[in-house]
Amino acid sequence: MPPTASPTESPSAAPAPTTPAVPVPTTPAVPVPTTPPAFTGDARPYGGGDPYADYRTADFPFSHLADLADRRLGAAVIAANDEFFAERENLLTPTPAVFDPEHFGHKGKVMDGWETRRRRGASARTPHPADDDHDWALIRLGAPGIVRGIVVDTAHFRGNYPRSVSVQATSVPGSPSPDDLLADDVEWTTLVPRTPVGGHAANGFTVSAGQRFTHLRLNQHPDGGIARLRVHGDVAPDPAWLAALGTFDLAALENGGRVEDASDRFYSPAANTIRPGRSRKMDDGWETRRRRDHGNDWIRYRLVEQAEIRAMEIDTACLKGNSAGWAAVSIRDTAPDTGPDRRSTERSTDGDTGAGTDGGQWTEILPRTRLQPDTNHRFLLDAPVTAREVRIDIYPDGGISRLRLFGSLTPEAGARLAARHREPGS
Numbered sequence: 001m002p003p004t005a006s007p008t009e010s011p012s013a014a015p016a017p018t019t020p021a022v023p024v025p026t027t028p029a030v031p032v033p034t035t036p037p038a039f040t041g042d043a044r045p046y047g048g049g050d051p052y053a054d055y056r057t058a059d060f061p062f063s064h065l066a067d068l069a070d071r072r073l074g075a076a077v078i079a080a081n082d083e084f085f086a087e088r089e090n091l092l093t094p095t096p097a098v099f100d101p102e103h104f105g106h107k108g109k110v111m112d113g114w115e116t117r118r119r120r121g122a123s124a125r126t127p128h129p130a131d132d133d134h135d136w137a138l139i140r141l142g143a144p145g146i147v148r149g150i151v152v153d154t155a156h157f158r159g160n161y162p163r164s165v166s167v168q169a170t171s172v173p174g175s176p177s178p179d180d181l182l183a184d185d186v187e188w189t190t191l192v193p194r195t196p197v198g199g200h201a202a203n204g205f206t207v208s209a210g211q212r213f214t215h216l217r218l219n220q221h222p223d224g225g226i227a228r229l230r231v232h233g234d235v236a237p238d239p240a241w242l243a244a245l246g247t248f249d250l251a252a253l254e255n256g257g258r259v260e261d262a263s264d265r266f267y268s269p270a271a272n273t274i275r276p277g278r279s280r281k282m283d284d285g286w287e288t289r290r291r292r293d294h295g296n297d298w299i300r301y302r303l304v305e306q307a308e309i310r311a312m313e314i315d316t317a318c319l320k321g322n323s324a325g326w327a328a329v330s331i332r333d334t335a336p337d338t339g340p341d342r343r344s345t346e347r348s349t350d351g352d353t354g355a356g357t358d359g360g361q362w363t364e365i366l367p368r369t370r371l372q373p374d375t376n377h378r379f380l381l382d383a384p385v386t387a388r389e390v391r392i393d394i395y396p397d398g399g400i401s402r403l404r405l406f407g408s409l410t411p412e413a414g415a416r417l418a419a420r421h422r423e424p425g426s
Helices: 088-092 239-245 270-274 411-422
Strands: 005-007 076-080 135-153 164-170 189-196 202-206 212-221 228-235 258-262 297-315 326-332 363-370 376-395 402-409
Touching (some): 088 135, 135 189, 189 202, 189 212, 239 411, 258 270, 297 326, 363 376, 376 402, 402 411
Antiparallel strands (some): 005 376, 076 135, 135 212, 135 228, 164 189, 164 212, 297 376
């Protein structure tokens, strides 16, 4: 009989300054597939109405992956050589850029993004900037990882966007300063070679470097404005840090956990359930549409590696009239993860059992249990259970804000994670 969870509460309560410019690093470019569509040229001047009506974008093949540059994960723009018109920090704002056509300040039009002043040449005879003139910003990733795709978003920058952009990346341990990162001995890898971009568009680039990075350098040639930067990829945690912790949240995004599939993403993404901290408002969790059938909703997770789970939390914070009524949790110990490249071919549809294509039966560790609205429910397992995948079923619909799975890696999993850290892709 598999161990089951018991609440830790009573039975009646529980169920319920500017840095000088330096040359762009001259490193070999990593080949960039041309799958995403390319946008070039100006957008039309704003003519009123919805500013996003003529916005150019596409469905990028990497957009389902975590944003490693998410401010909510701890990412930051730690330096930029120029931010005269608009602050560099705007690059990592989680929400889409906004546009107010009548908002002007002492320096001119106020833009929701990072915008530099117009570059000029050396003299009246050479008024134009040199070909290698550019502005740059240094970004610390919130979670180090393997970058799969980058979006340089020029939303609302219609005639003041850069002619082209480029992106480099490096891996430096600890908490390096901008001066440390700009030192001559730091090696940078080109993820996106200098490439033309379009105004008022989501300019996407597929990346195939396959290395773990901690910091990025975004360059705009020769100047201009960028609204947002998104860096999609797979979190690659430091195994030494996880080993030192011993017990940690095995499903947490920052620790390398991920959502593999979900029955419904109508109101909010299922990946919200493994973000840091507690939910602060309703859309910071996972909420499904109202069911009009007799099915139920679910999320399937992949843990950072094979691990022993000893305790869990199901949080319905900020979900008051729409929290899930009941929840059950199941686990299975499938084949060893081959690294962040591994992808499930499972597709979510109503009525899907979530059995997946990897084989193995699900073992229930928390039977269907009543949940209370706006409450953090804690459960202790009678004995540790070994798993690589976890599934939560909610009944009949609604949402949860967070799922936490506490435990530690098995010795074999720790060795595999350390090997992938030394040689990504192994």
